[in-house]
Amino acid sequence: MADDKDVLRDVWFGRIPTCFALYQDEVTEKEAEPFYLLLPRVSYLTLVTDKVKKHFLKAVKPEDVEEMWFEYEGTPLKWHYPIGVLFDLHASNTALPWSITVHFKNFPERDLLHCLSNSVIEAHFMSCIKEADALKHKSQVINDMQKKDHKQLWMGLQNDKFDQFWAMNRKLMEYPTEEGGFRYIPFRIYQTMSDRPFIQKLFRPVSPEGHTHTLGDLLKEMYPAAIAHDGDSRKFQVLIQGIEPLLETPLQWLSEHLSHPDNFLHVCVLPVPTD
Amino acid sequence: METWRCHIRAELVQRDGSQRDPYAGVFRSLSELQEQFEVRQQIWEDVQSPRVSRYRQEALSLARGSNTMKATLNQQEFTLERQAKELSALQKEHTRLREGMVEAWKEKGELLQRWMEEKKEEAARVNKYNDAQERWRRLARRLKKQLRGETVKSSEVTEVNMTNGGKEAISKLE
Numbered sequence: 001m002a003d004d005k006d007v008l009r010d011v012w013f014g015r016i017p018t019c020f021a022l023y024q025d026e027v028t029e030k031e032a033e034p035f036y037l038l039l040p041r042v043s044y045l046t047l048v049t050d051k052v053k054k055h056f057l058k059a060v061k062p063e064d065v066e067e068m069w070f071e072y073e074g075t076p077l078k079w080h081y082p083i084g085v086l087f088d089l090h091a092s093n094t095a096l097p098w099s100i101t102v103h104f105k106n107f108p109e110r111d112l113l114h115c116l117s118n119s120v121i122e123a124h125f126m127s128c129i130k131e132a133d134a135l136k137h138k139s140q141v142i143n144d145m146q147k148k149d150h151k152q153l154w155m156g157l158q159n160d161k162f163d164q165f166w167a168m169n170r171k172l173m174e175y176p177t178e179e180g181g182f183r184y185i186p187f188r189i190y191q192t193m194s195d196r197p198f199i200q201k202l203f204r205p206v207s208p209e210g211h212t213h214t215l216g217d218l219l220k221e222m223y224p225a226a227i228a229h230d231g232d233s234r235k236f237q238v239l240i241q242g243i244e245p246l247l248e249t250p251l252q253w254l255s256e257h258l259s260h261p262d263n264f265l266h267v268c269v270l271p272v273p274t275d
Numbered sequence: 276m277e278t279w280r281c282h283i284r285a286e287l288v289q290r291d292g293s294q295r296d297p298y299a300g301v302f303r304s305l306s307e308l309q310e311q312f313e314v315r316q317q318i319w320e321d322v323q324s325p326r327v328s329r330y331r332q333e334a335l336s337l338a339r340g341s342n343t344m345k346a347t348l349n350q351q352e353f354t355l356e357r358q359a360k361e362l363s364a365l366q367k368e369h370t371r372l373r374e375g376m377v378e379a380w381k382e383k384g385e386l387l388q389r390w391m392e393e394k395k396e397e398a399a400r401v402n403k404y405n406d407a408q409e410r411w412r413r414l415a416r417r418l419k420k421q422l423r424g425e426t427v428k429s430s431e432v433t434e435v436n437m438t439n440g441g442k443e444a445i446s447k448l449e
Contacts, residue, residue, distance in 0.1 A: 007284065014294075015299065016295075038298065038299060096293075243283065245282065246278065248278075249280075253280075
């Protein structure tokens with residue numbers, strides 16, 4: 001159960017200053033001014049960019065408008081990853097605001113999922129929550145919830161209502177005291193140097209011997225290179241919610257406090273900047 | 276408090292201190308200004324809308340007037356062309372009549388000439404006749420005078436002879 005509520009608040013209200021600009025080749029009607037927005041780290045790009053779409057549609061010929069998609073320095077941004085993960089993975093070591101390019105043409109079918117309405121995001125979000133609870137509680141908690149409870153989780157995220165979301169999400173964070181944590185920790189490890197989308201395996205919060213597993217234990221098991229040292233310096237930085245937790249941080253606590261609303265702990269591993 | 280927990284709290288504060296907080300104020304102000312701008316733009320567009328509507332009506336009215344004038348102009352051009360053709364035909368007719376008239380005048384002159392000559396000849400004949408009549412009257416008067424002078428002397432026989440002689444003389448004159 002979450003006991004550091006201020007940490008939960010900090011995680012929920014994390015924001016990334018972003019500058020959206022229309023792709024130059026798609027400016028046809030008139031020059032489009034950039035659009036500035038503070039993006040919630042825990043939300044999804046297509047859920048919070050209605051204003052961006054409205055702003056840029058004025059500058060594009062109606063016949064040229066297809067599904068809106070985003071790109072950062074040539075990389076299409078996957079809307080089904082939380083915004084904070086996209087930023088940490090692709091732009092955490094660049095100057096702010098984050099410069100995202102907006103497209104209305106040439107949708108990259110091979111890289112992105114289509115997202116024609118919020119119901120698609122809702123379906124993805126609920127699917128992730130159910131998957132996470134399957135790992136944590138064998139789906140017992142999510143299955144005991146009613147349809148309106150599921151809706152409350154989604155509406156809390158959609159409307160950026162911390163209390164509404166956590167009133168229901170706290171049930172998903174409960175576990176039997178004697179077991180010391182969830183059955184398995186729902187996590188995903190993203191890496192910029194690999195073609196694999198992410199690493200996701202079964203990992204318990206407590207060892208068979210009863211030791212509390214830490215972030216270091218997880219990485220040692222799943223991605224040893226992430227904690228390897230090159231002499232005195234580290235080769236990779238490990239970001240969760242835009243920060244670098246100490247490797248001795250208990251994994252169960254991280255799962256309860258630094259997970260995204262989809263109940264997964266998203267861990268980004270990227271090379272330490274050379275400059 | 277455990278080190279790792281303090282570290283996370285400090286990192287979160289630092290994260291927001293570098294990412295969110297420096298931009299939150301200006302982004303909020305920008306967003307408010309954007310909204311105000313959009314509201315004003317909407318009001319401006321609403322104000323412009325009746326004007327545009329009025330200008331469109333005027334343009335429509337002017338276009339209709341222009342079309343009417345074009346139609347009238349076409350009609351006038353058609354009338355002008357028709358009248359030009361009629362004028363051309365009338366001018367030809369006029370020329371033809373003028374030529375006829377010249378011919379008629381010429382014929383009239385000739386006829387007049389002929390009539391004058393005819394009258395002249397007639398006058399000559401009348402004069403000749405009158406001369407003959409005059410001579411005849413003078414002869415008649417002389418014969419009458421001669422007759423009266425001889426009445427006294429002659430008898431009835433003479434009177435008969437005188438009558439026959441007179442008839443012969445008259446028939447000669449005639």
